[in-house]
Amino acid sequence: MSFAFTEVNEARIPKILAKYPNRQSALLPLLTLVQRQEGHVSAEAMAEIGKRLELSPAYVQSVASFYTMYHFQPTGKYIILFCINISCQLRGADNLVEYTAGKLGIKVGETTPDRKYTLKREECLAACCNAPMMRVNDKYYEDLTKEKIDQILATLP
Ligand code: FES
Incomplete structure (x- = not known):
């Protein structure tokens, strides 16, 4: 290729x-x-x-390969990166990652069969004051809850 x-x-x-x-x-x-x-x-x-x-x-x-921001395999249209460092973890990031994985029907590190979403864990993305947070492509979503995640995913075309 x-x-x-x-x-x-x-x-x-x-x-x-x-x-x-x-x-x-x-x-x-x-x-x-x-x-x-x-x-x-x-x-x-x-x-x-x-x-x-x-x-x-x-x-x-x-x-x-030093930088986690680069992907070496084809990804979904939306790359969801959940911060799992201390501030986000203390405010429930692990539960939200599992919730999102279940909602998408994939495991962390996988891409949905329709290639719409890739789900990953990420180190601190410097939005600790509004933990828990995730980045979807270039956009930050903060103060996450399960309800917010539902809303965010529903708005991604
Ligand atoms: S610990 Fe999550 S953004 Fe810093």
């Missing part, structure tokens, strides 16, 4: 590179660009990024 940037993203690359003193510094922005385009970062995409930035695929993979 091969990977190619879309025309729009291809046009973004020179602008991204221009922001940094050397090509290698653009690694995270290009990984993010790929993930926004494809929903995950494939081995082929990492190889392509490596070519562009003059980095080995192994180096690209080693950096990418």
Whole structure:
């Protein structure tokens, strides 16, 4: 399988590179660009990024795998990340994760068969004062309850 940037993203690359003193510094922005385009970062995409930035695929993979924000397998349209660190845990995050998993009919780490939702646990997302919280793609939802989760999921197209 091969990977190619879309025309729009291809046009973004020179602008991204221009922001940094050397090509290698653009690694995270290009990984993010790929993930926004494809929903995950494939081995082929990492190889392509490596070519562009003059980095080995192994180096690209080693950096990418450090960050939990990158996904290496196809995901659902909505990636639900539940914070399970101390503030959220003390305010019931574990129960809410289990509740959501049951509602979606999947386990944590899985994607629904219709590829609409992927459910994951995540480390602190820096919204501790409004725990428990989850992130769905780029949006934060805080002070969660089971009822709020029902409402949020019902509004996702
Ligand atoms: S502990 Fe959940 S956002 Fe910080």
